[in-house]
Amino acid sequence: GESVGLHLPTLSVQEGDNSIINCAYSNSASDYFIWYKQESGKGPQFIIDIRSNMDKRQGQRVTVLLNKTVKHLSLQIAATQPGDSAVYFCAENRTGRRALTFGSGTRLQVQP
Amino acid sequence: EAGVAQSPRYKIIEKRQSVAFWCNPISGHATLYWYQQILGQGPKLLIQFQNNGVVDDSQLPKDRFSAERLKGVDSTLKIQPAKLEDSAVYLCASSSPQGTGGSVEQYFGPGTRLTVT
Numbered sequence: 001g002e003s004v005g006l007h008l009p010t011l012s013v014q015e016g017d018n019s020i021i022n023c024a025y026s027n028s029a030s031d032y033f034i035w036y037k038q039e040s041g042k043g044p045q046f047i048i049d050i051r052s053n054m055d056k057r058q059g060q061r062v063t064v065l066l067n068k069t070v071k072h073l074s075l076q077i078a079a080t081q082p083g084d085s086a087v088y089f090c091a092e093n094r095t096g097r098r099a100l101t102f103g104s105g106t107r108l109q110v111q112p
Numbered sequence: 113e114a115g116v117a118q119s120p121r122y123k124i125i126e127k128r129q130s131v132a133f134w135c136n137p138i139s140g141h142a143t144l145y146w147y148q149q150i151l152g153q154g155p156k157l158l159i160q161f162q163n164n165g166v167v168d169d170s171q172l173p174k175d176r177f178s179a180e181r182l183k184g185v186d187s188t189l190k191i192q193p194a195k196l197e198d199s200a201v202y203l204c205a206s207s208s209p210q211g212t213g214g215s216v217e218q219y220f221g222p223g224t225r226l227t228v229t
Binding site for chain 2 (some may be wrong): 034041042043044045046049089091099100101102103104105
């Protein structure tokens with residue numbers, strides 16, 4: 001069946017280091033991918049998105065990479081800060097279907 | 113711009129009781145979603161509204177869950193009767209459509225944490 005999943009449940013990094021969070025998807029029909037950040041007690045917050053006709057997209061301190069050949073998505077956070085500590089979800093969407101399919105999440109812990 | 117509002121924030125009920133959650137989306141957002149997020153998992157769509165019509169309720173357990181959006185703005189999600197496995201955070205999200213098939217950003221509310229004992 002189709003799924004959006006993550007490789008690592010918990011990622012611990014030192015403050016100032018770069019973080020990389022990975023995500024695999026199985027539905028080749030997926031054409032839009034989003035990364036969300038969820039802090040404790042809050043709803044998911046949009047970070048960055050990418051369409052399937054792109055390989056890379058950059059935001060402020062964040063970069064999303066998409067490898068359609070192996071159905072892999074990654075989120076890179078530069079100079080990780082304590083405020084980046086949260087659970088990160090990748091989600092996918094297909095043209096014609098607005099609702100998102102979420103993966104199970106990766107917890108990012110930033111050590112001071 | 114005010115965000116998506118949800119109430120209550122927390123609710124504890126016994127199994128077989130009923131509960132209702134309320135959501136007020138961002139003003140002007142025609143699309144409203146209810147997601148269920150079980151602890152340690154990603155959100156799972158329960159139902160999607162476009163204005164006051166249902167677009168997708170394929171994953172809604174209709175024997176016990178119901179939702180409505182009568183005037184195309186606020187929405188309520190009800191569970192009757194609740195089961196232990198319904199313990200989760202119920203998230204409401206809204207988005208503004210950008211044409212057919214467009215991918216749009218969804219804005220989430222803080223959620224309602226339901227505990228069924």
